[in-house]
Amino acid sequence: xxxxxxxxxxxxxxxxxxxxxxxxxxxxxxxxxxxxxxxxxxxxxxxxxxxxxxxxxxxxxxxxxxxxxxxxxxxxxxxxxxxxxxxxxxxxxxxx
Numbered sequence: 001x002x003x004x005x006x007x008x009x010x011x012x013x014x015x016x017x018x019x020x021x022x023x024x025x026x027x028x029x030x031x032x033x034x035x036x037x038x039x040x041x042x043x044x045x046x047x048x049x050x051x052x053x054x055x056x057x058x059x060x061x062x063x064x065x066x067x068x069x070x071x072x073x074x075x076x077x078x079x080x081x082x083x084x085x086x087x088x089x090x091x092x093x094x095x096x
Contacts, residue, residue: 024075029053030063032073039071049073055080 060083
């Protein structure tokens with residue numbers, strides 16, 4: 001392949017990356033959905049808060065929040081899909 005084609009492909013791939021962070025929008029069931037501002041007064045900034053729920057389509061949702069310096073929660077990750085099976089007692093390396 002010609003070096004100019006490889007360079008062009010690299011520019012296209014790298015230009016699709018953004019340097020800023022993308023905000024994850026709350027959905028029904030999220031702690032911060034519907035203009036609700038949750039403030040945690042006893043959790044230190046940087047604490048991680050997991051939250052699991054079933055969405056309106058019946059899918060399992062796990063969200064991860066991080067406590068901000070002012071006590072508000074920032075949604076930083078969302079997983080949607082099937083709920084993972086419990087690890088214990090299955091004979092797959094978990095304890096009974």
